[in-house]
Amino acid sequence: MASILFTGAGRNVVLSSALKDSNDDQFGGVRKNGLSLKKGVPFTDRNMQGLTITNVATSSRPAAVIPEPSLPTETVKNHNKLVAWTSVRQERWEGELLVHGEIPVWLRGTYLRNGPGLWNIGDDYHFRHLFDGYATLVRLHFNNGRVTAAHRQIKSEAYKAAMKNKKLCYREFSESPPKPNNFLSYVGELANLFSGASLTDNANTGVVRLGDGRIICLTETVKGSIQIDPDTLETIGRFQYSDSLGGLIHSAHPVVTESELLTILPDLVNPGYRVVRMAAGTNERRVIGRVSCRGGPAPGWVHSFPVTEHYIVVPEMPLRYCAQNLLRAEPTPLYKFQWRPESKAFMHVMCKSTGNIVASVEVPLYVTFHFINAYEEEDEEGRVTAIIADCCEHNADTSILDKLRLHNLRSFSPQDVLPDARVGRFRIPLDGSPTGGLESALDPDQHGRGMDMCSINPSFLGKNYRYAYACGARRPCNFPNTLTKIDLVEKTAKNWHEEGAVPSEPFFVARPGATEEDDGVVISMISDKNGEGYTVLLDGSTFEEIARAQFPYGLPYGLHGCWVPKTRLED
């Protein structure tokens, strides 16, 4: 085992790198024939981009051993370049991060982030779209003002098959294995699609902590629900639903509380949506209710959905699944979807306890991936008159999907090509009115007309709330490049920005005992323009930076995270 000593302000950080072939890793191994790391180089130097490492451990003792690890040649080109859209494959990496500023001592626990961090299969196959990449977990563990980090690939069947066979083996978001060349194999392929056998289980979108403590990584295919160990980031295995509900696809973002998981299963055969509940401690989903589509011919894409205290809102977006596109091997402009404005847009409201639909209204056309939150609006007598549901809304323009192609993201032109987005606020009346409203909750210029990747204080889930955190824009840009705190009452935003950097979803963690909604910190991981990576902590209230912790190499962009509080047992 070799170690790299990194010295920084008042603390020694040792990255011990096992530069042997690892027995527990059937795919990896350190790549050879690359650059050598200079002895004694502090880790703020740009020296470890794009590493493929099998095993790294940390140590807090001062180390004298200075290794010369080999880096892959391709890492050279990442120097001085944003690494957000570059594959960084880590079969396993762990290390303590150098902290600047002060991490509050009350912040004790683990932030896990999932996302597509590997967009190639060897040298020959390169994915096209951000959402295609193989799932990559990053872990930040906060304890007593210190941060340790880890980084590891999820071993889905899709990932293992790709690494073993050196080719794409399952249907990913935008890509499918090559088309069969004769009728018989085409029929087989059809059967594989409808049985789900050819769909990916690459759980690259989110990670949730169930009420019973199990950690599940998710994508939009039901089979892509994978349990991981939050301490080691090891893949435990597929999360098996014990019910017989079937279903091939579900929302990438279930709503998870201490007692249950709620999710939506779109029904492509008989267009509609099944809303299901899985109680904590079980693997069994039970149907709460079903709602049929009002437009057609297929359900709208449900990447996420909002809930209030008593209701589940089922969005029916005019960006709909498309059976023909699902069958195609080659990508279409909207991938597996189709924009059907003539089919209109709807919002359905289902009662959580009965499954009854209490409202189903037509709303203006919209495009969203992420709902922020929802709540019940009451009159003076306390009667619920409407549901307010907020989302990151892309002005009913599907072009954002194309902008998330890797080619576009990697084009570092100063052109302002990120389409405008806003906080879209739906008002869904519960008085039987046939239509609902959709307006901007604040002037989108407050957040640079960019808006996505949101979080709230989880204690305000489903309740009247004031603050949302998200990624916004400092123009010109081709991707959201700020962190923004939205005040929905004052209709203002506070913005954090560092030139050339791409921040990931700001994640709010409340201070234990807090009484104010914004009393806590916001965590984000940043890929900066120099090819480096760090995590930043902002004060949830002032939105000022309070600390940053530097990674020894740049991180690929990641999507969504969750918080695993430190348990008493760990004290």
Ligand SMILES: CC(=O)/C=C/C=C(C)/C=C/C1=C(C)CCCC1(C)C
């Ligand atoms: C990363 C992200 O936000 C979304 C990922 C979505 C995926 C992987 C969707 C995959 C699908 C298939 C492989 C076939 C069926 C349709 C669909 C759910 C889009």
Ligand SMILES: CC(/C=C/C=O)=C\C=C\C=O
């Ligand atoms: C990263 C993203 C949209 C950015 C646009 O402004 C959407 C991610 C969706 C999946 O989680």
Ligand SMILES: [Fe+2]
């Ligand atoms: Fe998402």
